[in-house]
Amino acid sequence: xxxxxxxxxxxxxxxxxHAASDADLAAIRAQIxxxxxxxEQRIAALEQRxxxxxxxxxxxxxxxxxxxxxxxxxxxxSVAPTNAFNPEVSLILQGQYRHAKNxxxxxxxxxxxxxxxxxxxxxxxxxxxxxxxxxxxPYWRGQVIVAMADGQANIEEAWFQSLAIGQGVxxxxxxxxxxxxxxxxxxxxxxxxxxxxxxxQAMFGEGASYVQDGVxxxxxxxxxxxxELGSEIGRGANFPGTDHNxxxxxxxxxxxxxxxxxxxxxxxxxxxxxxxxxxSERSSxxxxxxxxxxxxxxxxxxxxxxxxxxxxxxxxxGNSAHQNFKFQSEYFVREEKGSLNATSVDSSYKTRQSGWxxxxxxxxxxxxxxxxxxxxxxxxxxxxxxxxxxxxxxxYRPKKASAMVDCSWSEFSRxxxxxxxxxxxxxxxxxxxxxxxxxxxxxxxxxxx
Numbered sequence: 221x222x223x224x225x226x227x228x229x230x231x232x233x234x235x236x237x238h239a240a241s242d243a244d245l246a247a248i249r250a251q252i253x254x255x256x257x258x259x260e261q262r263i264a265a266l267e268q269r270x271x272x273x274x275x276x277x278x279x280x281x282x283x284x285x286x287x288x289x290x291x292x293x294x295x296x297x298s299v300a301p302t303n304a305f306n307p308e309v310s311l312i313l314q315g316q317y318r319h320a321k322n323x324x325x326x327x328x329x330x331x332x333x334x335x336x337x338x339x340x341x342x343x344x345x346x347x348x349x350x351x352x353x354x355x356x357x358p359y360w361r362g363q364v365i366v367a368m369a370d371g372q373a374n375i376e377e378a379w380f381q382s383l384a385i386g387q388g389v390x391x392x393x394x395x396x397x398x399x400x401x402x403x404x405x406x407x408x409x410x411x412x413x414x415x416x417x418x419x420x421q422a423m424f425g426e427g428a429s430y431v432q433d434g435v436x437x438x439x440x441x442x443x444x445x446x447x448e449l450g451s452e453i454g455r456g457a458n459f460p461g462t463d464h465n466x467x468x469x470x471x472x473x474x475x476x477x478x479x480x481x482x483x484x485x486x487x488x489x490x491x492x493x494x495x496x497x498x499x500s501e502r503s504s505x506x507x508x509x510x511x512x513x514x515x516x517x518x519x520x521x522x523x524x525x526x527x528x529x530x531x532x533x534x535x536x537x538g539n540s541a542h543q544n545f546k547f548q549s550e551y552f553v554r555e556e557k558g559s560l561n562a563t564s565v566d567s568s569y570k571t572r573q574s575g576w577x578x579x580x581x582x583x584x585x586x587x588x589x590x591x592x593x594x595x596x597x598x599x600x601x602x603x604x605x606x607x608x609x610x611x612x613x614x615x616y617r618p619k620k621a622s623a624m625v626d627c628s629w630s631e632f633s634r635x636x637x638x639x640x641x642x643x644x645x646x647x648x649x650x651x652x653x654x655x656x657x658x659x660x661x662x663x664x665x666x667x668x669x
Contacts, residue, residue, distance in 0.1 A: 312407075314657070317343050319342075328421060329646040330615065331422045333459065351365050352364050379396045388439050395433045404424075414656045417595050435454065437452075450475050450476075460499060461498055471495070474494045490529065491530075492527070493528075498523070499521060509611060524556075533669075553574045568605035570602075635656070638655075
C-alpha cells in the first residue's frame with residue numbers, strides 16, 4: 221500500500237516538477253525516503269520472524285524423531301478428545317393403515333415359501349430403523365442398522381468398507397444387502413410404493429431382499445461410461461438358501477451394472493446379476509392331492525437366480541428438485557434342482573419360475589409425486605417327481621396393479637396413499653388401500669441412483 225502511494229507521489233512529482241520550487245522538491249524527496257525506510261524495516265522484521273519459525277519447526281521435528289512414534293491406537297487416545305467418535309445417527313419411523321381382505325396364511329400361489337406372508341390390517345407400526353454410520357479412519361467406514369419391531373431388535377446390516385484401496389476397487393465385509401438387481405439394496409423407506417413387488421417377495425420371502433453375511437468386492441472401471449463389476453461370497457443363510465453352520469460358503473453372487481447420461485436431462489442404468497445358494501432341509505407347505513390338507517415338504521438342493529434390471533431417469537436440465545420422472549423395471553428367472561421329501565416320499569424336485577414388474581413415478585411439484593406399477597409372475601414348470609401323485613402342482617400367474625400418490629414436506633417426511641388390486645392368490649381378488657407414513661430423524665445420507 222505504501223509502495224503504491226510512493227509511486228503515485230513520484231508520478232505526481234515528475235508531472236509537476238516544472239512548477240514546483242526547490243523546497244517543494246526537497247520535501248517530497250524526504251517523504252519518499254522515509255517511506256522507503258519504513259517499508260524496508262517491515263520487510264526485514266517479517267523475514268526475521270520467518271527465520272525464527274523455521275528454526276523452531278526444525279528443532280521440534282528433531283525432538284519428535286528422538287521419541288518412538290506412538291501406535292495408531294495410542295495416537296488416537298492422546299490426540300482425540302473423549303467425544304471424538306461422533307457418528308451419523310438417524311432413526312426411520314414407519315407405519316401405516318391397511319385395508320385388505322383377511323387371508324390366513326397369505327402367500328403367492330405356486331411359489332414357496334407357502335403359507336407365509338403379512339396379513340396385518342388396520343393401524344400398525346412397521347419396522348423402526350436405527351442407523352449409525354461413521355468413518356473409522358482415513359481407510360475404513362462402518363455402518364450398522366438395527367431394525368426394531370414388536371419388542372424385537374435385529375441387526376439388519378453391520379459392515380465396514382474400504383475408503384482408500386484405490387484403482388476403483390471397493391471392499392465391504394460384514395452383513396449387508398446384496399447388490400444384485402436394483403431394488404435389493406434399498407431399504408423399505410426408500411421404496412416408491414408402500415410394499416415390495418411380488419417379484420421380490422417370491423424371490424426372498426417376507427423380507428423381500430437378500431441379505432448376506434460375507435465379503436463383497438466391487439470394481440469401478442476408469443471409463444466415461446459407468447461400468448461396475450461385483451462379486452460376493454458369504455454364509456448364504458437367507459431364503460432361498462438355508463443356514464448350513466459349516467465351514468466354507470453357502471452362497472455367492474456376480475453382477476455388472478452399466479449406465480450413462482443422455483444429454484443434460486436424462487440418465488440410465490442397466491444391470492445383470494446371478495445368485496447361487498444351497499438349501500438344506502428347507503421347509504415349505506404344499507397341498508395334498510387327496511383331501512386338500514396342508515403337507516410339509518423338505519427341499520435339499522441348489523437354487524440359481526438370474527436378474528436383469530433397467531432404470532431411466534429424467535429431470536429438466538438435470539435439476540430433479542422440482543420435477544422429475546423415473547421408470548424402473550426388473551425381471552428374474554429362478555431354477556431349483558434337488559430332492560423333495562413330502563408325505564413320507566423322497567423324490568426329485570425341479571422348478572423353473574420367472575416374473576417381472578414395471579413402474580413409473582412422476583414428481584410434478586416439489587412436494588407431490590404419483591406413480592403406477594404393474595407386476596406379474598409365472599409359476600412355470602414344477603417337476604415334483606414321484607411326489608406329483610401326492611401333491612397339488614399349481615400352475616398360476618399371480619398379478620398385481622398399484623397406484624400411489626405421496627406428499628413430502630421435506631426430504632425427511634413423507635405420507636403416501638396407495639390403492640392396489642392384488643391377484644397373487646388363486647381365486648382371490650384383494651382390493652387394498654394403504655395409508656403410509658415415513659419419517660426420518662437425524663443425519664441421513666443421499667440415496668444411490
